[in-house]
Amino acid sequence: MDIIAKIEQEQCKAEIPDFNVGDTVRVHTKIIEGERERIQIFTGTVIARSGKKANETVTVRRVVYGEGVERVFPLHSPRVETIEVVRRGKVRRAKLYYLKEKVGKRARVKEMKQ
Amino acid sequence: MSIVLLGKKIGMTRVFTDKGDRVPVTVISVESGTVVYKKTLEKDGYESLQLGFADIKEKKVTNPQKGHYEKAGVSSKKYLKESRVSKDVFEQYNVGDVITSDVFGKGDFVDVAAKSIGKGFAGGVKRWGYRGGRDTHGSMFHRAPGSIGASAYPSRVLKGLKLPGRMGGKRITAQSIEIIERRDEGNIIIVKGSVPGPKGGIVEIRKAKKKLSASAK
Numbered sequence: 001m002d003i004i005a006k007i008e009q010e011q012c013k014a015e016i017p018d019f020n021v022g023d024t025v026r027v028h029t030k031i032i033e034g035e036r037e038r039i040q041i042f043t044g045t046v047i048a049r050s051g052k053k054a055n056e057t058v059t060v061r062r063v064v065y066g067e068g069v070e071r072v073f074p075l076h077s078p079r080v081e082t083i084e085v086v087r088r089g090k091v092r093r094a095k096l097y098y099l100k101e102k103v104g105k106r107a108r109v110k111e112m113k114q
Numbered sequence: 115m116s117i118v119l120l121g122k123k124i125g126m127t128r129v130f131t132d133k134g135d136r137v138p139v140t141v142i143s144v145e146s147g148t149v150v151y152k153k154t155l156e157k158d159g160y161e162s163l164q165l166g167f168a169d170i171k172e173k174k175v176t177n178p179q180k181g182h183y184e185k186a187g188v189s190s191k192k193y194l195k196e197s198r199v200s201k202d203v204f205e206q207y208n209v210g211d212v213i214t215s216d217v218f219g220k221g222d223f224v225d226v227a228a229k230s231i232g233k234g235f236a237g238g239v240k241r242w243g244y245r246g247g248r249d250t251h252g253s254m255f256h257r258a259p260g261s262i263g264a265s266a267y268p269s270r271v272l273k274g275l276k277l278p279g280r281m282g283g284k285r286i287t288a289q290s291i292e293i294i295e296r297r298d299e300g301n302i303i304i305v306k307g308s309v310p311g312p313k314g315g316i317v318e319i320r321k322a323k324k325k326l327s328a329s330a331k
Contacts, residue, residue, distance in 0.1 A: 003141055003302060004125050011129055030134070055128065079134035 011054035013076050021046050021096060022089030022109045027060060027073055028081035039081060042071055045089065045109055047096040058083075061099060063107070068100060088112035116321040117217055118197045120145045120167045121303070123228070125313045129294065129304065139294055140309045142226070142317060144215035144301045149207050150186045150194065162198045163207055166191030186210060195318070215301045223290045223322035228311035232283030242276040286310040290325035 019025055027042045044062030047070070051057050056075045061068060073080050089109035099107050124141040131137055147165030155161055168191060172180065175190045183190050186209045207213065218224060238244040238259040247255030259278065263271050288309050295304040303319075311317055 003143070003300065004127050007129065007141065007304070008127055032133075074130075074136055076130070077134055077136065078130055078132075 008054040011076055016075050017083045017085065019046060019083060019085045020089075020091075021049060021094055022091035022112075023085050024087040024089065024109075025058075025060060026084040026086055027058075027071075028083070029073070030079045030081055042073075043086070044069075044071075045096070045099065047099055048094075061096075063103075116197070117147075117163070117199060117203065117213060118165070118195055118318050118320045119147050119213065119215065119217070120193055120195060121317050121319050123309055123311055123313055123315050123317050124302075126308065131294070137294065137306055138308070139304045139306055142303050142305060142309065142319065144218070144303055144319060146212050146214040146301065147195070148186075148188050148191065149209050149211045149213070150183065150188055150191065152204070152207075152209060153196070160198070161201070161204050162196045163204065164194055164196050165213065166194050168192035193316070197320075215296065215298075215303060218293055218296060218303055218319065218321075220293055220296050222293045223325040224293060224305065225287050225289050225320050225322050226291060226305065226309045226317050227285060227287040227320075228309065228315055228317040230282045230284055230286045230310040231312050233281040235279065236281035237278045238276060241278060241281045244276075290322045 023046050024044065025046055029040050029042065031038055031040045042060060042062070044060040046058055047061045048059040049056065050059075054076050057072050058075055059070055059072050061070045063069070075083075088111065090112040091109055096109070099109075121142040121144040124143055126138060126140050128136050128138050145167040147167055149163050150166040151164040153160060153162040153164065166183070166188060169189050170192045172190050175183070180190065188210055233240065237257055239246045239257045244257075244259065246257045247253050249256060259276075262275055262277065288307070291309070292306045293303050294306050296302070297304075309317055
């Protein structure tokens with residue numbers, strides 16, 4: 001079993017930025033278009049973090065032109081360059097799935113006071 | 115035909131490829147095979163290499179087996195497996211030589227055979243993918259096989275009809291699966307996708323029959 005654990009350990013990035021559910025983040029992803037490689041940024045609220053170690057993923061939600069968009073990023077994927085925290089949110093849940101049903105002002109997360 | 119090595123299925127996980135794709139993989143620990151005996155055309159009617167895997171205590175083997183190993187000058191083995199190989203490969207190895215997982219490299223395609231996990235007596239839904247009926251709304255047809263044929267003609271059940279019965283526990287070969295990585299430490303190979311059998315089960319690994327490896331092209 002420890003061989004599997006070791007392989008998974010090797011897949012992990014040395015460091016992943018510290019962020020929590022409710023934070024607003026900017027996820028920088030590498031996009032390969034034919035020969036070119038560019039960085040795409042996806043900004044939104046973290047509504048869930050699931051999985052452990054190399055298999056950990058983060059679900060980021062934003063509303064684009066009135067339409068909710070959610071993307072799931074594997075945290076340790078080499079395609080995920082960096083994750084910047086724009087704003088710290090104050091939440092009382094581990095998963096913010098209730099945001100899916102809210103629109104407009106109700107779909108906000110309070111800012112964490114320092 | 116090519117060299118067959120035995121290995122132990124360690125388990126599954128997923129890894130990121132160089133491109134960044136996340137692929138499911140199976141980790142196999144490959145046993146090194148020692149040539150115990152060479153079957154020859156003159157004596158046995160065909161040529162093959164008999165490989166022994168996994169050392170065991172001498173007292174664990176019977177006397178005739180012991181004599182077989184002693185003749186080859188190798189320690190007692192738990193498993194013996196024959197490999198039908200081509201003439202040049204046959205001549206390359208002598209009795210006592212050890213064949214390690216080096217014969218497989220990263221990017222090679224292999225066939226992995228093993229005894230699949232036994233499922234016992236399974237119904238048509240699990241065994242053959244029958245859809246079954248709905249569970250509720252007054253349905254009286256759930257997981258039964260349904261009609262198994264017409265009446266007066268042919269007055270019998272057609273041969274080969276898919277019915278419930280023993281499932282699994284058969285030898286299954288997973289063909290043309292890619293080796294994602296090979297590491298010398300512990301003779302580990304990591305192959306893409308799944309492999310038959312339970313964790314800790316013995317698997318046979320050989321070069322893919324139907325797909326050429328990138329290095330061989």
